Amino acid sequence: MQKLTxxxxxxxxGLSKDxxxxxxxxxxxxxxRKNIFPYISEEIIDELKSSADDTKKQIADLxxxxxxxxxxxxxxxFIKVKITSFGLEKYQQEKMKNADWWDVRDIGLSLVKTADEALSDALTEIAKNPSLxxxxxxxxxxxxALIPTPEEFNSVYNINKSMDVYMNLVSLMKRIWFALADQLKDCAAAELSTDEDLLFLLxxxxxxxxxxxxxxxxxxTFITSGVVIQYEELPWQKSLILSDSQKNNLAEEFRAxxxxxxxxxxxxxxxxxxKFPCYKPVTLENVRKIIEKKSGLYL
Structure with missing residues (x-):
């Protein structure tokens, strides 16, 4: 198990020495166990930490x-309270006031964002090394495969490089791809990805x-700055959540x-x-020609 000093x-x-x-x-x-090892094994982390390669050391650092x-x-x-035989007690300090709940929330959300970014950046760097x-x-x-990392998704729409958000979106992206592949006929993802403009549209x-x-x-949870997932360790988490009407407008924008x-x-x-012989557009036969007139379109 990883032990941090x-x-x-x-x-x-940035914790203080005391x-x-x-x-x-x-x-x-x-x-x-929950946030790191499912995605990057302890074996790989140890290998990165002990490597003489600066890039690998930087990945380990992230x-x-x-x-x-x-x-x-x-x-x-647990830092805010302590558990005793008589129940829960709040830590008190003589010269300093305990932080208000919103301050605890803000530092917690800041730490989550920092952690998500570091993990996402580590995966982006790992992706550049075929062996790793x-x-x-x-x-x-x-x-x-088409959007392989949280950072890749984040480059299109903001998810704060969150692994939790990305993982919840993977199954949706796969379903969309299966439906889209039906329209693309025999064109495979790898074939389409060779064209930069086409990959952008995909x-x-x-x-x-x-x-x-x-x-x-x-x-x-959709907020004014992107998509998030309620973090279970921060039950007091509140953000600028979109109203139903704002979500409906956003849905129309997404669809368009x-x-x-x-x-x-x-x-x-x-x-x-x-360039793309794989694509065979559907042609309808024996369809009457459409005639365009000033008053409208007619068969």
Whole structure:
């Protein structure tokens, strides 16, 4: 199991030297087991830490930073109170006032964001190394190939590089791709990804279509700055949540953007048959010609 030192907590989180670091031990185990090890194994982390390669050391640093921040977030409720045989007691200080709940919330959300960004950036760097990527559980078990990392999704629509948000969106993205593939006939994702413009449109189509579906699901919370998921260790979490009317407007925007992207994809494939022989547009036979007149369209 990964064990972080007091010096590492000072470096990654900014905890003071007089902090009671033993309060983090059990939460550290939870943080790595739940938030890190499902995606990056302990074996790979140890390999990165002991490597002489600077890039690998930097990846290890990002992973440990994520683990440290997640650990403190999970420990926050226990830092505020202590459990005794007589119940729960609040820690008191003689010269300093205990932080208000909104201050605790804000530092917790800040730590979650820092952890998410660090973990996402580590995965982005791992993806650049074929050997590491082929052994990384995130890419072999969870990642969606066309939009393979939280950062990739974040480049289209803001999810704060959140692993939780990305993981909840993966199944939606796969469903969208299966439906879209039906329109693309025999064109495979790898074949379409060779064209930069087409890949841009594909990402737009998948991202905005999946977000349109996510709007109807309870696990996603849409706020003015993007998409989040309620963090279970922060039950007091409150954000600038969109109203129903704002969500309806956003749904229309998502649908329109996705529809435009899909139309652009089909047009792109149709206009370049030599490059994409995989695409066979449907042609309807024995259909009466449409006649255009000033008063309208007629068969």
């Amino acid at each position: 007091a010096e590492q907590y000072k470096k990654y989180v 902090f009671a670091f033993e309060k983090l031990e059990s939460h550290e185990e939870t943080a790595f 992973i440990l930073k994520a683990g440290a921040c997640y650990s403190v977030v999970k420990a926050l409720p 990527k082929s052994r990384c559980d995130f890419f072999t078990k969870y990642s969606f 990402k737009d189509a998948i991202v905005y279509s999946s977000l349109g579906k996510a709007l109807k699901l309870s696990q996603f 953007t996705a529809s435009d992207a899909i139309g652009g994809i089909l047009k792109h494939l149709k206009n370049d048959p030599e």
